Amino acid sequence: MNAWTCADVEREVFGHLAGQLAETDALRAHVHLQGCAACAALSLQWDQWRTTLQASSVPVLSPDHAARLTAAIVADAARADVSVERAPVRTRRVRAAIGAAMAIAAAVLIVFVARAPSPPSAPVLVAQEPSASTAIPDVLLRPPPLVETPFAGPALANVSSARSAAPIAMPPHAPLVEAVDDPAPPRFVCPESLAAIAKHGKRAVHCLEGRGADAYLSVAESLLARGARADAEVYFVAIGERFAGNAAADALYASALIAIDTGREYVARERLERYLATAKDGAFRADAAWRLATLLTRARQLQRATPWLDEVIERSPSSSRRAEALFLLGSMYDRELDNLSGALVAYRRAMAEPSAAPEIKKAAETRIAELLQR
Amino acid sequence: MARMVLHAVPTGTHTRGSDDDYPWSELVRASASGDERARRVLVERTLPMVHRMMSRLVGRRADHDDLVQTVYARCFRSLQTFRGDAKFTTWLGSICVNVASTYWQQRKNHASTDDVPELMLVDGKSPEAQIAARAGLRIVARLLSEMTPALRSAFVLHVLEGHDIDTVAAMSGTSVGATYKAVERARQQLEAQAAKHPDLARFLSEGSVRS
Ligand SMILES: [Zn+2]
Numbered sequence: 073m074n075a076w077t078c079a080d081v082e083r084e085v086f087g088h089l090a091g092q093l094a095e096t097d098a099l100r101a102h103v104h105l106q107g108c109a110a111c112a113a114l115s116l117q118w119d120q121w122r123t124t125l126q127a128s129s130v131p132v133l134s135p136d137h138a139a140r141l142t143a144a145i146v147a148d149a150a151r152a153d154v155s156v157e158r159a160p161v162r163t164r165r166v167r168a169a170i171g172a173a174m175a176i177a178a179a180v181l182i183v184f185v186a187r188a189p190s191p192p193s194a195p196v197l198v199a200q201e202p203s204a205s206t207a208i209p210d211v212l213l214r215p216p217p218l219v220e221t222p223f224a225g226p227a228l229a230n231v232s233s234a235r236s237a238a239p240i241a242m243p244p245h246a247p248l249v250e251a252v253d254d255p256a257p258p259r260f261v262c263p264e265s266l267a268a269i270a271k272h273g274k275r276a277v278h279c280l281e282g283r284g285a286d287a288y289l290s291v292a293e294s295l296l297a298r299g300a301r302a303d304a305e306v307y308f309v310a311i312g313e314r315f316a317g318n319a320a321a322d323a324l325y326a327s328a329l330i331a332i333d334t335g336r337e338y339v340a341r342e343r344l345e346r347y348l349a350t351a352k353d354g355a356f357r358a359d360a361a362w363r364l365a366t367l368l369t370r371a372r373q374l375q376r377a378t379p380w381l382d383e384v385i386e387r388s389p390s391s392s393r394r395a396e397a398l399f400l401l402g403s404m405y406d407r408e409l410d411n412l413s414g415a416l417v418a419y420r421r422a423m424a425e426p427s428a429a430p431e432i433k434k435a436a437e438t439r440i441a442e443l444l445q446r
Numbered sequence: 447m448a449r450m451v452l453h454a455v456p457t458g459t460h461t462r463g464s465d466d467d468y469p470w471s472e473l474v475r476a477s478a479s480g481d482e483r484a485r486r487v488l489v490e491r492t493l494p495m496v497h498r499m500m501s502r503l504v505g506r507r508a509d510h511d512d513l514v515q516t517v518y519a520r521c522f523r524s525l526q527t528f529r530g531d532a533k534f535t536t537w538l539g540s541i542c543v544n545v546a547s548t549y550w551q552q553r554k555n556h557a558s559t560d561d562v563p564e565l566m567l568v569d570g571k572s573p574e575a576q577i578a579a580r581a582g583l584r585i586v587a588r589l590l591s592e593m594t595p596a597l598r599s600a601f602v603l604h605v606l607e608g609h610d611i612d613t614v615a616a617m618s619g620t621s622v623g624a625t626y627k628a629v630e631r632a633r634q635q636l637e638a639q640a641a642k643h644p645d646l647a648r649f650l651s652e653g654s655v656r657s
Binding site: 083120122124125130138142150152286287 | 480482485486489490493494497498501502509510511512514515516518519522523548551552583586604605606608610611626629630633636649650651652
């Protein structure tokens with residue numbers, strides 16, 4: 073058995089103290105310590121120091137605190153379940169923030185106004201005013217159902233049901249100006265804590281220079297929680313500009329939602345297009361495609377809308393959403409593109425969707441009958 | 447399959463003992479498949495370790511709970527990639543190290559003079575002893591915060607958490623040799639500080655500091 077040197081003992085002192093050494097090594101250590109006062113002193117000193125350090129660095133975790141933390145973690149994991157597996161950690165937080173953004177976002181209520189007898193015109197998608205007549209149009213295309221999104225939670229469910237009771241409309245004349253660039257120059261000393269930075273709103277976005285995406289997100293989240301959407305938007309845009317990957321893409325999506333919510337359709341479209349161009353397998357792709365398709369349809373850019381409808385049809389996990397997209401596609405073929413066979417196929421597929429809304433099924437059926445009579 | 451296993455997990459007012467008896471492998475599998483109860487048990491079982499480890503790795507900070515949550519978010523997201531041949535706690539520890547080092551990376555350009563993490567109050571000591579211990583704790587906390595993340599995590603994991611060198615290397619994603627070196631350098635730094643600050647030396651030896 074090779075005897076241990078002082079260097080060996082120094083190297084293994086903590087393993088020795090913790091009783092982790094293999095039997096032969098433990099014996100070697102023991103033998104060396106017996107005959108070496110310096111190493112024995114070192115070992116004794118670190119035995120004491122280690123005990124002190126260990127004992128004094130145990131944080132207090134009260135049962136209450138542990139229970140709260142556990143509940144938050146488990147809820148978080150459930151929320152993240154629906155999202156893509158290998159998203160980075162920031163994405164999770166962006167998602168949570170987007171959830172908040174959606175919770176407060178006024179949904180675009182798109183009404184398909186069917187005109188009978190139908191002139192060969194494009195489907196008209198209009199924003200329904202809150203005070204609009206309560207008469208239900210024959211076909212109602214719901215906005216993307218928030219409850220089907222990955223962050224469906226009580227808050228979103230509330231928004232969703234509140235919406236069906238009292239639809240929130242998009243202002244008819246949306247300002248097209250991007251309102252988020254050039255935060256005001258610093259007029260204060262940047263505070264250190266994120267909470268304090270959030271208090272300054274978008275003016276403090278420069279204070280996070282050099283920090284990670286999580287810092288931007290934290291501020292955006294607290295601003296959203298406070299209802300300061302325009303301010304939160306600046307931080308989302310900053311994430312999109314300064315960071316890469318899923319986190320950036322998802323932040324872009326969040327900023328698009330806020331743009332929709334604040335009636336800046338053009339900005340929203342541009343951001344959704346960028347999101348779809350960059351997030352090749354983004355968690356919100358199907359949702360973004362649907363939103364973009366409906367915004368483009370509204371802007372009468374039907375040709376541009378069709379590829380996104382195709383994407384919804386291909387990718388959306390929601391059968392009812394696919395039915396809506398198929399119906400909208402059928403309407404375009406039918407009324408705009410004069411492609412009767414394409415329209416028939418789309419309507420039929422809409423009807424075949426297992427979870428198609430009854431009004432969609434009925435409308436598709438009517439259209440098919442009309443087409444077959446021609 | 448994994449879900450069925452979880453029917454065995456007691457609901458509501460379960461006792462710690464029965465949860466603790468629950469095998470790790472099943473718990474991990476069921477958690478990966480999305481079983482909420484399994485996840486809860488997994489968190490309950492590991493939270494003290496994660497909470498303490500994060501506290502030792504980055505210090506006690508205002509966003510400490512955020513960091514702990516980040517650890518678990520990452521854990522549940524990649525649970526499917528966890529291979530049973532490693533110990534689960536080692537794997538979870540490696541996530542802690544990762545989250546901590548990301549945190550330090552982000553803080554690097556923003557270190558301020560009062561950015562020294564606070565170490566915790568000592569349990570079971572008189573208020574006087576606790577106050578006395580604070581001076582020593584502050585020095586230790588400062589010293590730890592001044593170490594490079596590699597040194598700090600090696601020291602924390604090996605000396606404070608008591609993991610063997612191989613486990614520390616696995617958690618840190620470094621070689622055993624590099625881990626030995628990091629522990630040694632951290633030890634030497636602490637010894638050098640103790641030589642400079644008698645308060646620290648006394649605190650380390652006695653667990654308290656008389657002013
Ligand atoms: Zn020796």
